[in-house]
Amino acid sequence: MVDPTKAGRYDPVSDSFDKGSVGFSFMMAVFYFFTAILLLNVLIAIMNDAFNESATEGNIAHWKLLSEVIAEVETHAMLEQSLKKADYYPKQIFYRASEEEALEFHSEYSITDISNLSAENRFMVETSKEDATSIRESQRTINDGIVGLENDIGVAMDFKYNMVHDITELRKMVEALADHLHKGEMGPSRDLPPPSE
Secondary structure: OOHHHHHOOOOOOHHHHOOHHHHHHHHHHHHHHHHHHHHHHHHHHHHHHHHHHHHHHHHHHHHHHHHHHHHHHHHHHOOOOHOOOOOOOOOOOOOOHHHHHHHHHHHHHHOOOOOOHHHHHHHHHHHHHHHHHHHHHHHHHHHHHHHHHHHHHHHHHHHHHHHHHHHHHHHHHHHHHHHHHHHHHOOOOOOOOOOOO
């Protein structure tokens, strides 16, 4: 007799299925039921991951498109002579935002519940949150530096104004002295303005 497993026969091992065996029918029903549930869960997980990735990519695409529109508007708003300059714009443009605006933006566009994300997306969200924290600290440092620079610029402008005023006074004195020397008056003149202190 030939072994049925090596003869290319793939029919059921037992013909009890034809006779209405309750155990065999029950096992077949359980197999199909659990197979369907398992495959549906896999399908749902794949769709969930695809939806999350498409939502994230859609948000990134939206901001990219918005930045391109803003760049086009800024370019078309330039004057004609400015358009002829190839290096009119700097390589990087920095927009300043307060800490409240940054927190509001982060709360509006951040992902709060990461339990339904895949492992890769969870890692990306956690990494971006750490990056956002370091960026926020850098922003605070930069804002403090800008305030300090604004104060230094104010002091420098006051110093410049005082220097311009002193130079103007010195020019007046030199012109008056040159006029008196040109006229031949060698002694001190009473018409000279007193030196400013």
